[in-house]
Amino acid sequence: MSHDNRAWEVVSAHIESAILDGSLVIGQSLPSERELAAQLGVGRAAVREAIHALVAQGVLTSSVGPRGGTRVAALRTEALTKFLRLQVALANFPVADITEVRVALERTTVTAACRDVTEESLARIRAALDRMAEVDDPEEFNRLDTDFHVLVARAGNNALATDMTIAIRESLRSPILNAEETMPDWAHFRVGLLSQHEAVYAALADRDVARAIAAMEAHIRHSYAILPMDQASA
């Protein structure tokens, strides 16, 4: 298998370099399997495997039909989220480390949100909070809680910070839900979460950066201090 490995890695490295140096850009079609194989002196099977690997990473998309083919993808958040979820699960990063990174990223996203928030994006965040207030079930509450953090991040125009925030938050969806489902005092914890979210919302509605950062940081630290997650999470 090692010879075969090397051939598809040559193809994969070639495509990645072309993306890194800007000669392949989003939406652009790749040469055909046959052309790539001839150009790189490898078999068509190796080309196919490299392409599948890059599709799996969200770097390329493949479609069939008359206008089909393999193109450079623009699927950013989804690919990053999928990748980080796996990395977090594999790495068993300590909860304390994840907490610090979430605080750092969400300071950034809430700062951008205070700068860029509109009446529309504020209304969407308000609606997520109103739904949370009506929900007792931990699973549905957890989904809305994730939505809240994603909506706040999206209210600011910093796509990289937003993507990373979403990826980290999504990677914690299962461990947070498991912790919420097993905690003895979910009803009390839930009320605390609601009021912390309201504090973030109020500061954001006032475009008050310092208060929004303080409220977000207090909320994240409070949650991790109380949630009964393993020291090695995920």
Next chain:
Amino acid sequence: MSHDNRAWEVVSAHIESAILDGSLVIGQSLPSERELAAQLGVGRAAVREAIHALVAQGVLTSSVGPRGGTRVAALRTEALTKFLRLQVALANFPVADITEVRVALERTTVTAACRDVTEESLARIRAALDRMAEVDDPEEFNRLDTDFHVLVARAGNNALATDMTIAIRESLRSPILNAEETMPDWAHFRVGLLSQHEAVYAALADRDVARAIAAMEAHIRHSYAILPMDQASA
């Protein structure tokens, strides 16, 4: 190709779920190609393709020989760096966005470094700075500059923040170098960088968190304000 796609995606999703729910952990061997194919009702080619895709993502490692096989990998930083470099190149994140994320992550890493730094890790950072002071060539200087940020991050025990910091810094290596090579006043800029690095080092040597954060943030913001990078970087 769409039918074939679906088969390898079934295998890939199966392995990813096993990692996410903890039933496959780092170092563990996968069942054989034949067993996986039978278990999931797909062809062996589909299993092989899914494995190659996960190897390309750094999730699995494959080796040959008597003790070889396919195992769950622990190759975290390298895989994350490679992935983020591609994502940053593809996405053309604006420099302003990357700057904010770097500030957020390096605030976190330098805070952890002030808490955890040892005489050994401090000596390594000192040595990188001493080498920078002797180097004029932008390419070598840039390499040492990356080293400095990586060493500071590694001096603190927050693996997730360190991995992300390294990945972002590595993804900027080429655009920063290109900018440094074309700027009219490199000699002057270089002297500024040296003194900013010294300020971070001095605060870190004193374990002074507030000063270290301020020095790091000023350094990153100053660099991006001056470097002639495209508004859409990478």
